[in-house]
Amino acid sequence: NAGVTQTPKFQVLKTGQSMTLQCAQDMNHEYMSWYRQDPGMGLRLIHYSVGAGITDQGEVPNGYNVSRSTTEDFPLRLLSAAPSQTSVYFCASRQTSGGGTGELFFGEGSRLTVL
Amino acid sequence: AQKITQTQPGMFVQEKEAVTLDCTYDTSDQSYGLFWYKQPSSGEMIFLIYQGSYDEQNATEGRYSLNFQKARKSANLVISASQLGDSAMYFCAMREVGTGGFKTIFGAGTRLFVKA
Numbered sequence: 661n662a663g664v665t666q667t668p669k670f671q672v673l674k675t676g677q678s679m680t681l682q683c684a685q686d687m688n689h690e691y692m693s694w695y696r697q698d699p700g701m702g703l704r705l706i707h708y709s710v711g712a713g714i715t716d717q718g719e720v721p722n723g724y725n726v727s728r729s730t731t732e733d734f735p736l737r738l739l740s741a742a743p744s745q746t747s748v749y750f751c752a753s754r755q756t757s758g759g760g761t762g763e764l765f766f767g768e769g770s771r772l773t774v775l
Numbered sequence: 776a777q778k779i780t781q782t783q784p785g786m787f788v789q790e791k792e793a794v795t796l797d798c799t800y801d802t803s804d805q806s807y808g809l810f811w812y813k814q815p816s817s818g819e820m821i822f823l824i825y826q827g828s829y830d831e832q833n834a835t836e837g838r839y840s841l842n843f844q845k846a847r848k849s850a851n852l853v854i855s856a857s858q859l860g861d862s863a864m865y866f867c868a869m870r871e872v873g874t875g876g877f878k879t880i881f882g883a884g885t886r887l888f889v890k891a
Contacts, residue, residue: 691877693878693879695881700784700883701883702779702781702866702881702882702883702884703866703868703881704881705878705879705880708877708878710877716877718878719880748818750820752820752879754879761808761810761825761827762808762825762870763810763822763825764810764812764820764822764868764879765822766819766820768818768819769818769819
């Protein structure tokens with residue numbers, strides 16, 4: 661089972677460059693989300709989606725763009741990278757129906773450095 | 776607005792002893808879920824335990840239990856018989872169910888060190 665797959669795992673960018681972090685899940689989860697993890701700040705929600713064509717902002721959306729054209733994929737775009745976006749990024753998905761705890765299933769993380 | 780507070784940046788525990796990691800939360804919703812996740816040094820996020828706001832019993836999963844005190848808005852994680860492999864970062868998280876139940880927010884985390 662692949663679960664949640666993120667690519668790339670590591671990326672170095674220069675200030676002003678753009679890039680896309682890819683996220684794909686094979687569990688048919690309607691809900692997908694992106695977090696960034698910074699020391700001492702836990703995980704902060706960037707954007708989330710409750711289904712194809714539906715996205716919304718989280719706690720720290722500025723500088724990031726998302727779209728959801730399929731159930732499986734939820735890419736995160738950095739349009740003009742800044743050093744403040746140096747972080748570890750996690751994609752997470754969860755089931756939204758059928759009971760259960762609704763725990764998040766995480767990708768392995770993507771470490772981004774912006775110089 | 777929902778908020779999670781973990782006041783212990785770091786904790787030490789002797790191997791085989793029990794340890795409690797504190798978590799308090801703030802919400803105006805009556806229906807919510809509380810979660811604990813473990814992040815070892817390898818970086819992956821591992822779901823440990825869940826407590827629903829209407830659950831009357833404290834959740835337990837093996838050596839993990841959640842000490843849920845609703846009136847105090849606390850959801851402390853208790854790890855019994857600590858093992859060296861428990862050394863990791865631990866995050867408390869909450870999802871408000873009543874208001875659409877979409878966002879899960881996290882606390883800042885507690886780093887646990889288990890001493891041999």
